[in-house]
Amino acid sequence: MFDQFKSRFRIDNHKWNEYINCFNRLEIPAKTVLLSEGETSKKMFLIEKGCIRVWFNNNGKDITCQFFFEDEMVSSIESFRKNIPSPVTAETIEPSTVWWIHKKDLDRIIEEIKEIPRFRDVFINTIFERTFDYMKYFFSAIRDTPCQRYLNLIKERPQIVKRVPQHYIASYLGVTSVHLSRLKSKLAKQ
Amino acid sequence: MFDQFKSRFRIDNHKWNEYINCFNRLEIPAKTVLLSEGETSKKMFLIEKGCIRVWFNNNGKDITCQFFFEDEMVSSIESFRKNIPSPVTAETIEPSTVWWIHKKDLDRIIEEIKEIPRFRDVFINTIFERTFDYMKYFFSAIRDTPCQRYLNLIKERPQIVKRVPQHYIASYLGVTSVHLSRLKSKLAKQ
DNA sequence: TTTTCACGATAACATTTGTTATTAAATTTT
DNA sequence: AAAATTTAATAACAAATGTTATCGTGAAAA
Known part of the structure; x- marks a missing residue:
């Protein structure tokens, strides 16, 4: 599950074990809510198996705004990063297996490996790519x-x-x- | 024009002068194209006065996807960062005064000040905020x-x-x- | 098994939005 | 000043999309 990350950053075995021990495996049925609208996100989820949708309520109707599948990380990044109430709910669609980590653990890990330039660049690049994705979604919404x-x-x-x-x-x-x-x-x- | 940035990063005067000397002032009429769709972006623009729209062609009709005003930086960030042809055109709406800098100069400056943790955090935060902005635009497009x-x-x-x-x-x-x-x-x- | 319930297809009608054309005012160019 | 161009408003009609209701199927729950 975590090897994809290990090979990318070349972290020594001891540290690596410390990091992956922060993750907890969880098997959950369909329609399980992992994060509720209004709640401040304290966990990040990594999907081993299954699929999750992220949605928000709009005048009683729910609007799905994101889908996540295997090997993707899920949270409300805005809530997670800024410590504010989440504008969205995250909920499984299929019975799923996820790994979750406490925000405070993940923050500490990021703080530590941030000093590795290689990681820093991957991190910055990942955020840029997310931005480009959402630009594409927005452009498509007004064009198509x-x-x-x-x-x-x-x-x-x-x-x-x-x-x-x-x-x-x-x-x-x-x-x-x-x-x-x-x-x-x-x-x-x- | 540049003081807003200077106070934010506490860069020494000598370096600071070197940096701002890389910028060129340009006064241009309305409807001036600063970057064309298909062209690879080699310049970043900072607006002193005026306003710029960013648009792309869709079956002969142009679709405006962004507006920029005073004190904002303009380019196709995707083209600029990834060295690929720009999916968009940037063009003045009003007669404008802009400052531009070569990509290679800006890349070098960023490379240098990247080592300042304070700057790094502002940089990362800025990209995150951009992502959140585009998420908002996309959500609004499918909701409203x-x-x-x-x-x-x-x-x-x-x-x-x-x-x-x-x-x-x-x-x-x-x-x-x-x-x-x-x-x-x-x-x-x- | 029986009973709900979630999901998707369809129809009929209402509302929104696009298309094309015309006109007028404002702005820019000559 | 005159001419050309850009911009915005409006109308008439066509196409897209929303709303509400009904039905059928299959999955989940009792």
Whole structure:
């Protein structure tokens, strides 16, 4: 589970064991809430198996804004970094296995390995890539029709279309589930 | 113009003068292109006076995706950082005064002051904030109606509504200029 | 097994948004 | 000043999308 990170940073074995001992394995059923809207995020989750959606409430309807799958880290990064109430809820879609770590442990680890220039660069690069991702999402939202965004999702993120219930995808695309269903049947006819 | 940065990082006078000498002042009319779509960004611009929009072409129509005003830095950060062709064009809206710096000079300066922990943290924090901004834009795009987004713009970024021609704002909101005009007249009646 | 419940498809109708065209005012250029 | 260009408003119609309701299927719970 953690080898992907180890090989990237060349951390000595002793330290490495100390770090991975901070993680706790957790097996949970579908629809388990890992972080609630309004709660300040104190844990970071790493997905071993399963899938998680992040959503927020808007006038009684929930709007899904992110999906996470195997090997991805999940939290409300805004809540986690700034110690403020989370604007979103994180919840499993499938029965899942996750590893979680306390914020204070992760902060300490980051503080320690921050001194490794190699790590620092990877860290900064990761944040930049996240920014570029969200820029893309925003640009797509103002440029493309819902139909184009759905086709794009099939192409770029097939996992989502295959594993996630359709009404979650609909709100992620900014349309109703009725309309997404309509778009699908229209596309099937062509 | 540069004092806002100097006070933030406590850099000694000699170095400071070396740094600001890398910047070139430029007075330009409205509709001047500073970076073209497809071109690899080699300059970063800092706005002393005026305003700049960033846009991309979509099937012959241009879609504005960002606005910049006084004291803000402009480039395609993706092109600038990754040395790839810019997905966007940057162009003045008003007659403007900008300061520009060569990428190689800026890279060298950043490399030097990166060693100052204080700077490093501000740098990392700035990227995070950019990410949060784009997350907000994306969330708003899938959650809010164009009308809500327009009202939000008036509230959160009044400069845009006051200084930018309406058809640029329309594409930024993801609607046609006809429709934005319609929304405005509807709001005026209430 | 039986009973809920979650999920998705579809229809009918309402509302929003896009398209195209026209006009007028404001601004810039000549 | 005159001409050209840019910008915004409006109307009429078309297309996209939302809303509400109904139905069927399959999965989960009792």
